[in-house]
Every structure is written in C-alpha cells, then in structure tokens.
Amino acid sequence: MSRAAPLAVLVALVAGATACNEDESRDGRRESSTPSGFRALSLSSCSRVFYEGEGRPRHLVVSDLPLQGAPRIAGVSMSKAIRLVLAERRFRAGRYAIGYQSCDDATAQADGTDPKRCAVNGRAYAANRSVIGVIGPFESLCALTLLPPLNRAPDGPLGIVSPTTTYVGLTRSGPGSSPGEPEKYYPTGKRNFIRLRATDDLQGAANALLARRLGIERAYLVDDGEPYGEGLATNFRRSAERLGIAIAGAAAWDPNAPRYTDVVGEVRRSKADGVFVSGLMDLNGDQLLRELRGGLGAGVDVMTPDGFYVDPSEFLRKIGSRAEGVTISLPGLPTDRLEASSPELFERLRERIGRQVDGDVVAAVQAAEVLLDAIATSDGTRASVTRNLFKTRVRDGPLGSFSISPEGDTTAGAVTIYRVERGEFRTFAVITPPDRLVTDG
Numbered sequence: 001m002s003r004a005a006p007l008a009v010l011v012a013l014v015a016g017a018t019a020c021n022e023d024e025s026r027d028g029r030r031e032s033s034t035p036s037g038f039r040a041l042s043l044s045s046c047s048r049v050f051y052e053g054e055g056r057p058r059h060l061v062v063s064d065l066p067l068q069g070a071p072r073i074a075g076v077s078m079s080k081a082i083r084l085v086l087a088e089r090r091f092r093a094g095r096y097a098i099g100y101q102s103c104d105d106a107t108a109q110a111d112g113t114d115p116k117r118c119a120v121n122g123r124a125y126a127a128n129r130s131v132i133g134v135i136g137p138f139e140s141l142c143a144l145t146l147l148p149p150l151n152r153a154p155d156g157p158l159g160i161v162s163p164t165t166t167y168v169g170l171t172r173s174g175p176g177s178s179p180g181e182p183e184k185y186y187p188t189g190k191r192n193f194i195r196l197r198a199t200d201d202l203q204g205a206a207n208a209l210l211a212r213r214l215g216i217e218r219a220y221l222v223d224d225g226e227p228y229g230e231g232l233a234t235n236f237r238r239s240a241e242r243l244g245i246a247i248a249g250a251a252a253w254d255p256n257a258p259r260y261t262d263v264v265g266e267v268r269r270s271k272a273d274g275v276f277v278s279g280l281m282d283l284n285g286d287q288l289l290r291e292l293r294g295g296l297g298a299g300v301d302v303m304t305p306d307g308f309y310v311d312p313s314e315f316l317r318k319i320g321s322r323a324e325g326v327t328i329s330l331p332g333l334p335t336d337r338l339e340a341s342s343p344e345l346f347e348r349l350r351e352r353i354g355r356q357v358d359g360d361v362v363a364a365v366q367a368a369e370v371l372l373d374a375i376a377t378s379d380g381t382r383a384s385v386t387r388n389l390f391k392t393r394v395r396d397g398p399l400g401s402f403s404i405s406p407e408g409d410t411t412a413g414a415v416t417i418y419r420v421e422r423g424e425f426r427t428f429a430v431i432t433p434p435d436r437l438v439t440d441g
Helices: 007-016 072-088 115-127 140-151 200-213 227-242 261-270 281-296 312-323 335-341 343-353 359-376 382-389
Strands: 059-065 096-104 131-135 160-162 193-195 218-223 246-252 274-278 301-304 327-331 393-397 400-403 415-421 424-431
Touching: 059 072, 059 115, 059 359, 072 096, 072 343, 072 359, 096 359, 115 131, 115 140, 131 359, 131 382, 140 160, 140 193, 160 359, 200 227, 200 274, 200 301, 200 327, 200 415, 200 424, 218 227, 218 261, 227 246, 227 274, 246 261, 261 281, 274 281, 281 301, 281 312, 312 424, 335 343, 335 359, 343 359, 359 382, 359 393
Parallel strands: 059 096, 059 131, 131 160, 160 193, 218 246, 218 274, 274 301, 301 327
Antiparallel strands: 327 415, 393 400, 415 424
16 A cells, blocks of 8 residues: 655655654564574564574564554554465575564554654664564555665665555656655665555556546546645546546645535536545545545546555445445455465465455565565575565466566556445456556657
8 A cells, every 4th residue: 555644744754753662562572582693673563573493593574564553454464474474484485594573663643654663663673683674564654764774774775575555756756756756765776675566657547547447538636635645646647638538627635624515516616527536545535535425426436546445344334325336446456366366375364364365465475475585595695685576576476477677666567446336345347557658758
C-alpha cells in the first residue's frame, strides 16, 4: 500500500527524527543478545528472536510492519507468513543460519504506521551488524524515513524488500513524485530498496482504462492533498487524457472536515459521470465516500485506489450499503488466481495465520523468499546481499514470474480491480496498462 505524509513533515523526518518507543510488540518478549557474536535488536518495538534451526543464528532478518492500529491485521498476518517461510527453510539461507525478529513501525497515537517510529527502527537496524536484511515496510509513508539510515548502514547499504509499497518517488522521479526524489532516499548514491508491487503510475493508468471500460466520458478527481493522493491523481489524469477522457474538475478533501457537501456539490455541478477518489481511507476517506455515493447516486461511478483497500469486512462496515458498485484497485494478480497456482501454500498460510489469505500475505511470503535467496548466494556481507537483490528473477513464484529493474521496481505490471457487488468484494477486471500510458513521449 502506498501512503505518504505532508512534505513539510517528511523533510524533518528524513533529516532524522527521534522518538520514544514503548513496548508494543505483538509477537512475544524481547531479547537483547545471544551468544557467539550474534546480537539481537533491543528495541522495545521488536519481538524476541525466532530461531528453530541447529546451533545458533549467524545473521538476523527483521520485518518492519504495522502491528497495531488500523493496519494491524495485515501486519501481524504478514509477520506470521514470514515466520512460516523461515520455518519451512529450517531458518537457513544457503550456508547461513538466520534468526528473525518482527518489529512494529506503528504507534497507538498514529493508529498505524508512524514515520518517527520508522526512522528510529531504521537507525537501529543499520547500527546492529547482525541485521543482514529487512522485509517491509507495509506503507510508503514508512519507507520515506526508513530508507536513508539503511542506505548509510555500515558495510552496506542494508538491503530492504518491500512487499507492498507503491509510491513512485521511492524509486523514480517524474509525474507522481516530489522534488528531490528518489535521490534523497539514497544518500550514498547506491540503491538498496526493491519492491514487489507495481507502482502508482501503473495503478493510475489502470484506473483510467477502467474508466473507459465503464463508459466514463467526464472524470472528476478528488485527492487527499498528500504526495500519494496527489501523485496518483496526476498519474490518472495523464493516462485519462491520452485515452480521450475529459477531466471535469479536481478538488482536495480536508481530512478534518465534518462534512463534504462542498465536494459533492462541485462534482455534481461539473456533470462528471465518474469520480476517482485518490487518497487514503483512514484520512476520513470513508466519510467522503459515503457522502459522494449518497449525493451523486448510482449513475456516477466511483473508483478508488489501494489506499482504500483494507480488510474487506472493515471496508464494508465503514461504508455500509453505499459501498455497492465502488471499485478498488490493487496492484498484483487477484488472490483466487494466485491460490489456483499455489493451493498447498494457501492451505499452510491459512493454518498459520488463522484467517483468509490475501495478496498482502502472499507478497510477504514472496519477499521472504527473495531476501533469503539473496542471502544464500551472498558472501555473508550486507553489500553482497543488496547486490543480489537487484539480480532477482522469479519464475512461477507465489506472485508469479517477474524480475527487478535497476531502479528496484518489479516488472510485474498487473493491477486487479475489485468491485463491491451484493455486499462482497469481487474481481471485476485484471488490467496490465501498456507502456504508452505511463511513459513520457
């Protein structure tokens, strides 16, 4: 999932924030150290070391995920999936014994991912030379502050594999990014971040293609005023205009507003027959969505991106009957298609996490496999693992077949469109946008 904070906040945080961490681990007690040179993270936000192999671990893999607040279910499930991969590999990557710690990047105050916590976590991972690689984060908001300290890590940069982030500016400049990106996240000039989910320029293009499929001729853009929402709206606009879809107008919603009568009125006066709501549901997006659906009626299609993709039951609970007909895009293949390719994996995952398996959980499995493979073929140093991450080529893996670009992006470009029908999320379309919709020229 992609999420970003206001630019003024990001500047301060990327420069280096400090925060006080209380013990919020959901996976057990902490351990500060183990014998033989291996040192565990002593952060109160991290679990104890999980290790069930022979002897003692040589290296430490950590996950950086939200384990409390709104995205807790996703973060905890992904952490359990990572542990399953390690257990099935007997906590080994080639000749190296691997321990695992699950770390929380969320706080109660933020009700989810907290960029200050991410910055603190990143500095701790970098300073502990036992840490050989990082899995995460869940949200781009966290990556913005987590990446710089990992890039400056001793003997590094320290490699990081994100299962779910999508914000364009983490890897590339241009439409959908902010000034100074992505260079500010890589102060050494070397890349150390790869991700497994298609970026927001592809997601914007997929929604524009969806709009054409729905017969929309005039689209209205509503964003949350933050880099993710603004960037994705930019990506949608560029693709829509190339497809001949008119942009009827644009507005930003205020997350603190009690009502959105003004936004609904602007959309109605524009005579738009479709609305792309570009932003996050937890920035009062659920209130906005209810009012748009109630004020515009069923004749105006409403499209949303992965910022609105939460646990389906939670989405339906918050939006209620007005969710009917709303579409939600999520980069990657639909879950049912992934399960058809790996039924035994899905069965093991359901048993491990105790709930239905979704795309985020499968992406966590793939991220763990990619990182362990990079460690297995390394010389045991951080720099070697990072180089190997950029050589990743997966054939028929949990997420299908893909490789990693020099910038750190996946070559998998599919975006799944879900639609609420009769109170359930159903796969409506799988769209892979052509290059002409997302490239300049």
